[in-house]
Amino acid sequence: MDLKPTKGLNVRVHARREAVFGDEMVSVRSVSIPGASEVGVLTGITLAGFCEVEMPSLDAKKHWYPIDELLGLNGESIIEEEIPIEVEEDDEPEED
Secondary structure, three states: OEEOOOOOOEEEEOOOEEEEEOOOOEEEEEOOOOHHHOEEEEEEEEEOOEEEEEEOOOOOEEEEEEHHHEEEOOOOEEOOOOOOOOOOOOOOOOOO
16 A cells, blocks of 8 residues: 655654755755654655655654655555646747
8 A cells, every 4th residue: 555745644764864955955864763763744745755754753853754765654655646747838939
């Protein structure tokens, strides 16, 4: 069974990586999460394969973990929904 990353969904975090957002950059670093702190709550926000997870038992802060390294409490896979964006094509180039 697959789950969508919806707000309030409890997940088990088995992440080895975490995205860290700075003022002008994003970096990915290695992390190690203790077994007792692995349960988090999704905020429902996803970006480029990462999902924001609130970790109350770790440090009560929000972290960005890869979606493929999250599982539902019963072992379900978390699947990011892909939404296609339609782009209108202009035949004429824009002039200044």
